[in-house]
Amino acid sequence: MDFTQADHRFMARALQLAARGLYTTDPNPRVGCVLVKDGKIIGEGWHERAGEGHAEIRALENAGAAQGATVYVTLEPCCHQGRTPPCTDALIAAGVAQVVAAMEDPNPRVAGEGLAQLAAAGIKVSSGLMAAEVGALNPGFVKRMRTGRPFVRSKLAMSLDGRTAMASGESKWITCAEARADVHRLRARSSALMTGVGTVLADDPSLTARLDGVERQPLRVVVDTHLSMPETARMLSQPGRTLVLTTQDEPDEMQRLQEAGAEVIPMPRHGNSVDLQAVLDHLGSMDVNEVMLEMGATLGGAMLQAGLIDEMVFYVAPVLMGFEARGLFRLPGLETMDQRIHLDIVDQRMVGKDWRITAKVKG
Secondary structure, three states, rough: OOOEEEEEEEEHHHHHHHHHOOOOOOOOOEEEEEEOOEEEEEEEEEEOOOOOOOHHHHHHHHHHOOOOOOEEEEEOOOOOOEEEEEOOHHHHHHHHOEEEEEOOOOOOOOOOOOHHHHHHOOEEEEOOOHHHHHHHOHHHHHHHHHEEEOOEEEEEEEEEOEEEEOOOOOOOOOOOOOHHHHHHHHHHOOEEEEEEEHHHHOOOOOOOOOOOOOOOOOOOEEEEOOOOOOOOOOOOOOOOOEEEOOOOOHHHHHOOOHHEEEEEEEEEEEOEOOHHHHHHHHHOOOOOOOOEOOOOHHHHHHHHOOOOOOEEEEEEOOOOOOOOOEEOOOOOOOOOHOOOOOOOEEEEEEEEOOOEEEEEEOO
16 A cells, blocks of 8 residues: 555554653554544544553543544554453444554454454454564564564673673773663563573672663563572662573572572473573563563573573673773684674764664674
């Protein structure tokens, strides 16, 4: 279908509204909706929190009367009873004339059926307008619905010569205050923050999103093969949940961490450590959409070599830390140029005095 300039303008507004739910809709997608009649917006809405009204319902409430209106919505209207009634029923009852969806819902319970129900009721339907932009706003929801696993984003702070810490382990602070604040925005949009026990032992991080107005703390996930995490770890006293994934099944050790506030879950073993693919399967079963990795070179390298990282965000400081400082990833077995891991750089910009480079992992 050929979309007009006005169609693009109204869908762009719907996408703008959807982004207001960036930190709050989890595990649901971020969705925005605009109602238009006679070329003017008569109602707007966005999904704010799981269990509350969907974007279409909010827009209908805001419009009052929507008879004959065109609906611009960033995701296909739902057609099943969940925590809220089907949006398709509400749109049909309101008497709208047309629905333009940016993309079909990847949820198998919808997957085109919502648009089909609207069409069967005599409403003109179309999709595909700004679908890429909507997918970029909801990468975790889309991937989880299609594969059962969350979208994995790795965050790395490094010097210009690719170092993450001095040989002694000292790493505070490589990047500037503006870059560190930007990291908290990435944390706040994430469903889970994942690290390895080595990082816990070395840095004792809180792993929280420290951002004004954030209502929900991401799930904290620690990969701890041998249950060596101390019960005094700082993150265990923070708001929100901490999940410890291990290959050990020792009741005393598990109880030690459980009494400190952790949820300990035995996982399958792969080689000498936790099966990382099983970890992502488990997080997907928990409705985790986006995972942000904040880990050291060993676990980060294992995730990368297993093909489990979708996106990498590098914060590059204009400093040099020298040959003996610690590198980004431990990648054993990379010996020839044809074994290189290739990236597609999709965005680069200044954050304070540092560079933020966002890249997709190819293949």
